[in-house]
Amino acid sequence: MWNRLLRLLFYTVVVGYACLTLGPFLWSTFTSLKATPDINQLWVPLSDLTFANYVNIVFSDQYPFARWFLNSIVVGLIVTVGNLVFNSMAGYALARIQFPGRTLLFMTILAVMMVPGQVILVPTYILLSNLNWIDSYAGLTVPFLVQSFGIFLMRQFFLSVPRELEEAAFLDGLSRWGTFWRIVMPLAKPALAAQTIFIFMGNWNSFMWPNLLTSSDAMYTLPVGLNTLYGEYDAFWNNILAGAMFMTIPVIIVFIIFQRQFIKGISTTGLK
Amino acid sequence: MATTTSPPKQQRQRSPKAGRGQKWTRDPMMGYLFTLPVIVSLSVFLIGPIIYAFYLSFQQFTFLNPDLSQFVGLDNYTRLLTDERFHTALKNTSFYSLGVVPVQVSLALLLALIVNSKIRGKTFFRVAYFLPTVTSTVAVSVMFLFLFKRDGLVNAFLSLLGVEGRSWMLDVDFALPSIMLMAVWTTVGQFMVIYLAGLQDIPADLYEAAEVDGAGPLRQFWHITLPLLKPTTFFIVVMSVIGTFQVFDQMYVISKGAGGPLDSTLTVVLYLYNVAFQDFEMGYASAIAFFLFAVILILTLIQRNFFGEETRM
Amino acid sequence: MRRTRVFSMLALLCGLSLLVTACGGGSNVGDNGEIRIGAQFSSPAERKILEEQIKEFENENPDIKVSIQAITDDYLKEMQTLIGAKREPDVFYLEGMPAPDMIKLGVLEPLNDYLEKSGVDPADFEDALIEAYTEDEQVYGLPKDYNTLALFYNKKMFKEAGLEPPTTWDELREAAKKLSKDGRKGLAINPELARYQPFVYQNGGAVLDEDGNATLDRKENGEAVQFFADLFLKDKSAGVPNDMGVEWAGDAFAEEKAAMVYEGGWMIPFIKEKAPDLDYGIVELPAKEKGAENGNLAFTVAYVMSKNSRNKDASFKLIEFLTSDKGQQYVVDSGLALPSRKVMGEKFVEQYPEREPFVKGAAYAQPFQYGDYGNKFADEASKAAESVVLGKEKSVANALKKAQQNLEK
Numbered sequence: 001m002w003n004r005l006l007r008l009l010f011y012t013v014v015v016g017y018a019c020l021t022l023g024p025f026l027w028s029t030f031t032s033l034k035a036t037p038d039i040n041q042l043w044v045p046l047s048d049l050t051f052a053n054y055v056n057i058v059f060s061d062q063y064p065f066a067r068w069f070l071n072s073i074v075v076g077l078i079v080t081v082g083n084l085v086f087n088s089m090a091g092y093a094l095a096r097i098q099f100p101g102r103t104l105l106f107m108t109i110l111a112v113m114m115v116p117g118q119v120i121l122v123p124t125y126i127l128l129s130n131l132n133w134i135d136s137y138a139g140l141t142v143p144f145l146v147q148s149f150g151i152f153l154m155r156q157f158f159l160s161v162p163r164e165l166e167e168a169a170f171l172d173g174l175s176r177w178g179t180f181w182r183i184v185m186p187l188a189k190p191a192l193a194a195q196t197i198f199i200f201m202g203n204w205n206s207f208m209w210p211n212l213l214t215s216s217d218a219m220y221t222l223p224v225g226l227n228t229l230y231g232e233y234d235a236f237w238n239n240i241l242a243g244a245m246f247m248t249i250p251v252i253i254v255f256i257i258f259q260r261q262f263i264k265g266i267s268t269t270g271l272k
Numbered sequence: 273m274a275t276t277t278s279p280p281k282q283q284r285q286r287s288p289k290a291g292r293g294q295k296w297t298r299d300p301m302m303g304y305l306f307t308l309p310v311i312v313s314l315s316v317f318l319i320g321p322i323i324y325a326f327y328l329s330f331q332q333f334t335f336l337n338p339d340l341s342q343f344v345g346l347d348n349y350t351r352l353l354t355d356e357r358f359h360t361a362l363k364n365t366s367f368y369s370l371g372v373v374p375v376q377v378s379l380a381l382l383l384a385l386i387v388n389s390k391i392r393g394k395t396f397f398r399v400a401y402f403l404p405t406v407t408s409t410v411a412v413s414v415m416f417l418f419l420f421k422r423d424g425l426v427n428a429f430l431s432l433l434g435v436e437g438r439s440w441m442l443d444v445d446f447a448l449p450s451i452m453l454m455a456v457w458t459t460v461g462q463f464m465v466i467y468l469a470g471l472q473d474i475p476a477d478l479y480e481a482a483e484v485d486g487a488g489p490l491r492q493f494w495h496i497t498l499p500l501l502k503p504t505t506f507f508i509v510v511m512s513v514i515g516t517f518q519v520f521d522q523m524y525v526i527s528k529g530a531g532g533p534l535d536s537t538l539t540v541v542l543y544l545y546n547v548a549f550q551d552f553e554m555g556y557a558s559a560i561a562f563f564l565f566a567v568i569l570i571l572t573l574i575q576r577n578f579f580g581e582e583t584r585m
Numbered sequence: 586m587r588r589t590r591v592f593s594m595l596a597l598l599c600g601l602s603l604l605v606t607a608c609g610g611g612s613n614v615g616d617n618g619e620i621r622i623g624a625q626f627s628s629p630a631e632r633k634i635l636e637e638q639i640k641e642f643e644n645e646n647p648d649i650k651v652s653i654q655a656i657t658d659d660y661l662k663e664m665q666t667l668i669g670a671k672r673e674p675d676v677f678y679l680e681g682m683p684a685p686d687m688i689k690l691g692v693l694e695p696l697n698d699y700l701e702k703s704g705v706d707p708a709d710f711e712d713a714l715i716e717a718y719t720e721d722e723q724v725y726g727l728p729k730d731y732n733t734l735a736l737f738y739n740k741k742m743f744k745e746a747g748l749e750p751p752t753t754w755d756e757l758r759e760a761a762k763k764l765s766k767d768g769r770k771g772l773a774i775n776p777e778l779a780r781y782q783p784f785v786y787q788n789g790g791a792v793l794d795e796d797g798n799a800t801l802d803r804k805e806n807g808e809a810v811q812f813f814a815d816l817f818l819k820d821k822s823a824g825v826p827n828d829m830g831v832e833w834a835g836d837a838f839a840e841e842k843a844a845m846v847y848e849g850g851w852m853i854p855f856i857k858e859k860a861p862d863l864d865y866g867i868v869e870l871p872a873k874e875k876g877a878e879n880g881n882l883a884f885t886v887a888y889v890m891s892k893n894s895r896n897k898d899a900s901f902k903l904i905e906f907l908t909s910d911k912g913q914q915y916v917v918d919s920g921l922a923l924p925s926r927k928v929m930g931e932k933f934v935e936q937y938p939e940r941e942p943f944v945k946g947a948a949y950a951q952p953f954q955y956g957d958y959g960n961k962f963a964d965e966a967s968k969a970a971e972s973v974v975l976g977k978e979k980s981v982a983n984a985l986k987k988a989q990q991n992l993e994k
Contacts, residue, residue, distance in 0.1 A: 014386055018400040020457070025403065027425055028415045036859075042428055062632070063657065090310040099303025105311070112318050114569060116518050118541050119561040122328060122554045123321035126335070129670030146313040176302050205408035207521045212549070215667050217657050223410040227525055228657040230414050237418050244411035251406045256399060262465075335669040336690045356991075422830020442827040444975045529659055533827070534971055549662050550960070552669070 025248070032242035039237050053242040057229075065243070067218055068225035072204060075140045075221060080200045082145030084192055090146075091154025092180055096166075106155075113148040117208070125212060139213045140221070144203065150195050157191035158184070193261035197254075204251055222247045329558035336552060348559035358560065360535045361543040364448060368539065369516035371452045376512050377505065379460050384467035385497075398468075405461035409521040416454045417441050417526060441526055444533040451522050451537060459515065463508045470504035471497070506579040513571050517564065520545065540564050619650045620896050620903060622888075623667070623677030625660040630854045634915050642906045649899045661960075668692050668891070675894040676903055679726055681717040681885045681954040682963065688718075689957070693725045694890040699901040700724060710908075714885045714925050717952045726887030727908040728925035730916045732849035733881050733946035734783060736871065740864045742769075742844040750868045754787075754812060757845075757871045761822035764844040770824035772816060773834040773843030776974040777967035779882060779953060780847050784809040786880025786951065787873045792966065797956035801966055801989040802982070811981045814973045825974065839863060849884065850922050850943055869942040881950035885925070923947065958992060965991050 031039065033049035057065045093099070094106050124143060125134075133139035165187070169179045185192075207223040214220050217228070226243045255262075304311075329348055334340040352358055387398045404412065420426050420440040427437030440450040474497065482492050520541040523531060529546070531538030540560065548557035622639070626632040632655070639651045654674050656663045661683055667673040679687065687693055700707060707715050707724055711731070718726035738750050742764055751757040761771025774780050778792075785792060790805030800806075816823035826834045829842050835852050837843040839860040846852070847870065856863055872879040888904045890897065906912050913924040917933050923943055924933055934941050955962035969988040972978040978987075 010386075011391075014391060014397060017383065018397055021400050021404055021461075024412075024415050024419055025407075027419065031418065042425070086309040086313070089306045093303050093306035096297065097303040097306065098298045099300040102303065105307060108314070108319075109310075112314060114514070114565075114572060115318070115322060116514075116541070116561065116564055116568060118518065118520075118544055119325050119558070119565055120318065120321035121545070121561070122548050122557055123324040124317065125666070125670075126324075126554075127317075127321060129672070132672075134666075134670045134672060143313075143317040146310050146317075151310060176299065177305075180306075201406050205406075205410075207408070207410050207524075208545075211524075212666075215656070215663055215670075215672070216654055223408050226408075226410050226414065230410075230417075230525065231528060231657070231659075240414050241418060244408075244414050247411045248407045251408075252403060255402070255406045259395075259399060259402070334690070336665060336692055340690075422828065424830070439827050439830060444977065529662075532971075534968060534975060534977060549666060550659075552665055 028241045029245055032238055032245050034238050036236060036238060053238045054246070057239055057243055057246070063225065063229065064218055065225065065246075068220050068222050069246070071137075071140075071219060072222040074137060075210075076200050076203045078137070078141040079144050079203045080196055082141070083147055083150050083199045084195060086146050087150035087195065088154045088185065088188065088192070089180070090151045091156075092158050092184060094151070094155045095158035096163075097176075109148045109151055113152070121208075121212065128213065134213055135215050135219045140210060140219075144209070147199065150199060153195060153198075154188070154191060157188060161187055190261055193258055197258055197262050200254070201251060204247075325558045325561060328555050329562055331555040333554040334552065335554050341555075344555070348556045349563075351556060352559060352563055357535060357538065358540075358543060361531075361538045361540045364535075364537065365517055365519070365539045365541075368448065368452055368455075368519060369513060371449070372455050372516050373509065373512045375456050376460055376463060377508055379456065380463035380508065381467055381501075381505075383460065383464040384471055385493075387464070388468055388471045401464055402461040404458045405465075407458070409458065410525050412454065412458050413522050413525040416450070420450055442533065444536050447526070447533065447537050451526060454522065455516070455519070459512075463512065466508055467501065467504060470501050474500050502579060506575065509579075510572055510575055513575070514568055517568055517571075619652070620676060620894070620900050621652050621654050621674035622903065623654045623656060623664065623674035625656045625678060627851050630919060631921055634919050634921070638907055638912055638915050641911075642903060645906070646899075646902060649902065651903060671893055673891045673893065675896055675900040676888055676890055678729070678886050679718075679889045681883075681887075681952050683959055684718055684726065684887070684889075684954065685720065685956055686959045687889075688720045688725050692892055694892045694894065694897060694900075695723045695725055696727070696890070696901070696904075697723055699897075699905075703901070703905055705905055705908075709927060710925050711927060711930070711947065713883055713947075713950065713952050714887075717885055717954050718887050718889070726889040727904055728885050728887045729908055730913070730922035730925050731883050731885035731947070732851065732922050733883050733943050733950050734780075734847050734849055734870060735867045735942040735946060736869070737838060737846050737848055737852055738866050738868065739838070739841065739844045740866050742841075743866075750866060751871045752868075753871050753875055754873050758816065758820065758822070761816060761845065762820050765820075765822040769841070770829060770837070770843045771822040772845045772847075773824050773826050773829060773831075773837035774847055775826060775834060776813070776817070776970040778963045778970070779884075779967075781810060781813045781970050782882055782951070782966075783847070783870055783880040784813050786949075787870075787877065788812075789878070792962075793955065799955075799958065799962065799989055799992040801969070801992070802986045807982050807985055810970055810973065810985065813970065814981060817974045818976070838865075850920070850940070853940075854921060867939060867942050869945055879946075879949045881946040882953050883947060883950040884953045962992060 030049075032053055033051065034041070034044055035048065035050055035052065038044045038048065057063075059066075090109075094102060094109075128134055128139045128143070131139075133142070161184070165183055166179050169183045170176070174182065205223060206221075207227070210221045211224045211227070214224060217225070220228070222243075226240070226247060229243050230240050330343060330345060332342050332344045332347070383401050387394055387401065391397070418424055422437060422439045426440070430437055438446065440446045443450075478496050478500075479492055482496060487495065518541055519539050523537045523539050523542045524545070527533075527537045527542075529542075531542050531546070541564070544557050544560045544564070547553050547560065622635075624632075624635060626635075632653075635653060639653070643649065643651060660678070661680075664673065664677060664679075673692075679693075699705075705727075707719075707727075710728055714728035714731055715724065718724060718728070736750065743750065743760075746760075746763050748760050748763060749756075751760045757772075764771035782792060785806045788805050788809035790803050790809055792799065792801055792806065794800050817825070824837070824843065826832065826837050829837050831837045831840060831842065834843070834846045835848055835855050836859070838846045838848075838852070839856055841860075841863070856865065870879060870881055888907055890900045890904060894900050908925065910926060910929060913926055913929045914932075916922055916924050917929055917936060920933075920937050920940065924930060930944055930947075934944050953963075965988040969978075969984040973981050973984050978984045
């Protein structure tokens with residue numbers, strides 16, 4: 001009897017919280033399909049719903065929404081690939097190769113993780129404006145190609161990989177460079193998946209930096225664009241929420257595809 | 273920051289074995305080659321700017337016309353002592369952090385335990401709980417603004433319970449607590465996943481042994497799960513504190529950059545941003561940034577001492 | 586084996602240097618015969634006006650090409666960052682409030698020489714407007730248009746309540762009381778300086794003295810703010826738009842959550858889009874008493890030129906055209922804002938008799954500009970009223986005194 005009650009309580013919590021997490025998404029989706037006069041009606045018949053808002057924002061002549069989408073994709077891809085390559089290389093070296101200054105470098109990377117990004121907001125802006133990189137893909141990507149967190153993650157992973165394979169490859173006459181790309185990296189798939197999700201999503205959703213480093217609306221990424229939409233069209237919630245859903249749905253899809261490797265990746269990298 | 277309890281084989285080799293092994297591990301040239309991109313990037317985009325920011329914090333620096341800049345010594349730092357808006361921002365940020373961190377950590381653990389147990393539809397719940405985390409803060413902010421509007425869904429629901437509605441997100445007394453609620457909702461999934469990874473690393477035979485000794489689920493949790501999750505908890509608490517002290521996006525979107533009403537949602541970073549890019553007092557903004565860094569550093573060290581030995585690298 | 590190692594290292598270095606140098610930013614301030622104009626649009630209608638103006642300008646000056654750089658975020662912040670990065674447009678919009686600061690920082694091109702050369706007479710513009718961009722006899726910007734506040738009222742609600750549009754404070758108070766019912770407010774208004782300053786001047790107060798020093802804590806100011814706050818606190822007949830579930834007062838009016846608002850010409854296109862069937866009227870702001878001196882605010886925007894422009898003559902040509910009689914005709918036709926040339930004002934009234942209250946208001950309006958204080962002034966003064974209206978500060982006098990002290994720091 002008690003057990004039954006406990007189980008019931010348990011499932012109430014489980015399902016209840018799922019409603020809390022999914023509810024806002026469903027409600028926002030629902031609103032994004034309403035016509036403008038119905039925005040403040042709590043319920044409208046499903047037959048009155050329309051995709052017009054989505055069409056509106058994508059083909060709007062007032063703001064280049066499609067371009068923002070493209071910018072987000074381009075920046076996200078460049079940053080993710082860069083991070084996968086550079087963080088993995090550095091993580092590998094820190095885990096496997098002895099060289100003078102290694103400890104110092106590792107400590108620096110850890111220390112840098114603690115510095116709030118805002119400390120360098122101002123100098124970075126000055127630096128990039130001197131390079132003439134404000135409002136360009138370069139400014140949105142190059143400073144973000146390396147991340148301490150990713151390096152740390154990869155180092156932890158490589159520490160837990162047995163050395164035998166590498167040593168065998170080395171005896172077979174493969175250079176370290178070749179070993180790394182042909183032997184070590186393929187082993188690192190789960191860690192790379194975890195990194196991909198962290199970095200891509202972090203970048204896709206990042207707001208403060210792109211907000212600062214873009215000044216013409218042709219260079220906005222989605223979050224920056226969405227914020228200006230909210231600023232300008234704050235009375236047209238259906239359009240704003242359609243924009244929000246546009247941003248959210250691709251990420252959700254990516255996450256659902258990768259979630260298995262992702263959780264595996266986190267547990268194998270020793271991030272605990 | 274690292275939190276592994278490293279088994280011996282992973283420890284740095286202080287006395288590399290002679291012969292093959294040594295040749296294999298010592299390779300300065302390759303070491304530098306592999307870390308070169310990171311070294312360049314860190315120097316140019318992090319360490320350089322940090323040093324420059326430190327220099328700026330002793331300047332009265334006018335960005336629009338750098339020729340008007342001058343050295344002002346510690347003025348920017350002493351100004352922090354008398355700047356009322358900064359005090360408000362610091363108070364708001366501390367309140368936010370104190371409210372969000374404990375709730376975030378305990379809720380994340382609870383959810384991790386749930387999705388790690390033997391329930392039906394485990395994957396579905398994992399994804400459902402993690403979804404808010406993958407959504408952009410900006411998107412979440414506008415979603416919540418809409419839900420918590422005066423005539424929004426939340427108030428419609430509350431009126432059923434006889435509670436009087438208001439514009440929660442824009443109300444001078446309730447804006448910050450509402451944003452805190454939203455922050456917990458948004459970030460708890462991320463920490464849940466990290467806890468989940470930690471839970472899956474606890475050897476199952478420990479529980480089996482405890483079962484044999486007749487320990488119930490609560491005692492198992494208290495004597496096995498919690499102690500073994502200590503490093504994970506440390507990592508999560510540190511991350512959570514750092515995250516809450518750097519909160520910016522939500523406030524920026526919801527208050528349209530101003531931190532209103534009446535500075536009730538003004539956080540340290542939002543204030544820094546406005547000082548830097550609206551008043552263009554880059555020197556003062558840098559001083560605020562270093563103050564924030566010091567606060568975060570001190571808090572991290574305190575936590576490290578609190579959690580004790582095993583969290584050392 | 587050694588060779589491949591060196592080779593890969595070179596390859597990597599090349600890749601890196603490519604990454605660091607590739608894809609730099611766009612070009613800077615205009616090249617020959619090409620100028621950029623920076624603007625912010627409150628509505629698609631406003632963008633269209635500028636596009637048409639530019640089309641006409643390019644027809645007249647085939648050797649000059651103009652491109653528009655629309656700024657959608659916080660305009661001033663964005664413009665300052667652009668200037669700091671030396672990427673600002675050749676010509677751009679500038680509101681009155683930040684103008685003194687910009688002039689002082691020396692980022693704007695002084696226009697006197699150009700005015701002389703081209704024979705444009707600053708005296709043809711409304712005096713208060715041109716003054717806002719003049720420092721030591723030197724003109725830095727030509728006002729493109731302006732807006733004042735008027736009282737918008739919902740005709741249907743007034744009819745139902747048997748009321749006439751208010752002309753005095755007492756009538757305003759009575760009307761607001763009567764119209765507040767069933768969750769509706771008589772008046773939707775933000776407790777901010779840009780809305781309460783008319784009350785201050787109607788009461789014979791002033792927020793700045795002759796020398797441009799803050800005088801927020803005057804007795805007359807306190808009385809006016811008290812009256813303003815009483816509408817919220819005592820009568821509960823005025824509402825803060827955010828508390829009413831809308832983003833701004835105009836939206837409350839469009840959704841018929843409020844019967845009256847204090848707004849400018851920007852309301853007209855907004856209502857057209859959001860509530861096309863709304864039956865409303867526009868009258869001058871109510872004065873304190875019958876026949877008393879009225880007060881209002883003028884919000885103005887001018888075209889200014891960047892000091893860094895590489896194409897100054899062409900840039901001035903564009904400014905000259907946009908603010909000429911011909912250029913202003915577009916503004917008159919749209920009805921969005923009031924033309925800044927004296928001659929054109931009369932035309933505007935002929936064309937839109939119902940919008941006369943805006944023009945009349947201009948006669949007794951102060952510019953929305955606070956000298957060297959800039960935005961800080963409006964921030965502090967707004968916070969004072971806000972803290973009273975939101976019940977965080979009981980005494981109006983204390984709130985204003987605190988703002989005054991903060992400004993004197």
